Amino acid sequence: MYNVDLHAHTRFFHGRDELGDRFDPLGVRLLAAAADRRGLDGVATTNHDYYTPLEPPGPIETLPGIEITTDRGHVLVVGPDPPAATKPGALTPDEAVGLAHDRDCAAIVAHPFRNSTVRELEDVPFDAIEINGKHPRSRPLVEELAESRGLPLVGGSDAHYPFEVGRAYTVVDADRLTPTAVVEAIRDGRVGARVASSGVDRLLRRGYRTIHRRKRVIDALERPSPGVGSPPGEES
Template structure:
C-alpha cells in the first residue's frame, strides 16, 4: 500500500512560462521535500497544461498534467502524459481519449470548483478527485462518484510546498510505478485521505474565505438541487 498525492504543482503562480520553467526545478525540490516530510511515498506533478519530467531520491514521482478543458480541469496521470496542451482547446471527451491513448488515467479534478464536467454523462473517466482545498464538498463528490460508479482519489492541489499532502490517495499496488498507479485507479484499488491536523483546518478556512470572495454566490458551483455545503467534521 502506498500513499501518493495525485495533484500537486511545482510553481506558486500561473502564467509567466519562461520564468516558471526556470523556477520549476527549485519548486519541485521543495515539493518533494514537503511530500517526504508528510510521510507520503510519492507525488504526481500535475502542472497546468504542461508536463516536465522530474526525479527525486526522496519520493517517487508520477508523471502528470492538469488539462484546462472547455468545461473544467482534468488530471492526466500515468507513464506518458502530453508534454503541453492549449488551455480551452480540448473538450473533456477529447482529453479522456488522449489520456487513454497514452496509457494514462483521466481524473475529474475539483468537480465543484470552476467545472461543469460533472454534468457530462457517459464519459469514460477513471476516477473523481476529492480536492485538498475543498474537503467540505467530499459528500457531494462521493455522491457523484457513486452515480457514475467511479473510484475516488485524493490530491492536495498544492501550489505552495506547505500545502502538499493535505489530501492524498492510498494505492493498493505491488510497486509504485506510473503503470501500476493507472491500473490501481482503474481497478478501484484506491482510497482518498484528507489530513485533519490543526494547520490543515486553518488552511482550509483561509481557502474558504478566498474562494468566497472569488465566488460570491458560494464555494460550490451549481451544487445538486437541495444539497448544501456540509460542514467539515473536523471544524471546531
C-alpha cells in the same frame, strides 16, 4: 500500500513561462521535501496544461501528470506518458480522456464542484473522481457522484505551495509505486481518498474559505451579468 498526492503543482504562479521553466526544478524539490515530511510515498506533478519530466533526489517518487484545461473544466491525467502540452480550452473532456487513454494514462475529474461542469457528462469514460484538498467539505457530493458513476475516489491536495502537499492524498494498493502501477490500481478500483485533519490543515482550510468568499464578492462586482460563476456546493 502507498500514499500518493495525485494533484500538485511545481509553481505557485500562472503564466510567465520562462521564469516558470527555471523555477520548476526547484519547485519539484520543494514538493518532494514537503511530501517526505508528510509521510507520503509519492506526488504527481500535474501542472496546468504542460508536463516536464522532473526527477528530484530522495525517497519520494514523482509521477508524471498534467492538469488539462478543457472547455468544461479540468481533467487530471496521470501515468507514464502524459502529453507534453495542451492548449487551454481547446479540448473537450471526452477528447482529453481519449488523449489520456491513448497514452496509457488515467483520466480523473478534478475538483468536480469548483469551476467545472465536467461532472455533468455521463458518457465520458473517466477512470476516477477527485476529492480536492482545497475544499474537502464537498466530499459527500463527490462521493455521491462517484457512486452514481461507478468510479473510484482519489485524493489530491491541488497544492500550489509546498506546505499544501498532502492535505488530501490517495492510498494506492500496489506492489510497486510506478506510473503504470498507479494507473492499473485506479482502473481496478484499488485506491481510496484520504483527507488530512491536522490543526494546520484545518487552519489552512479556514483561510481558503475566507479568501474565496472575498473572491466571490469581487467576481460578482466585476461580472457584467448574473448567473455566471461557480457551481453550487463549493467555493471558487
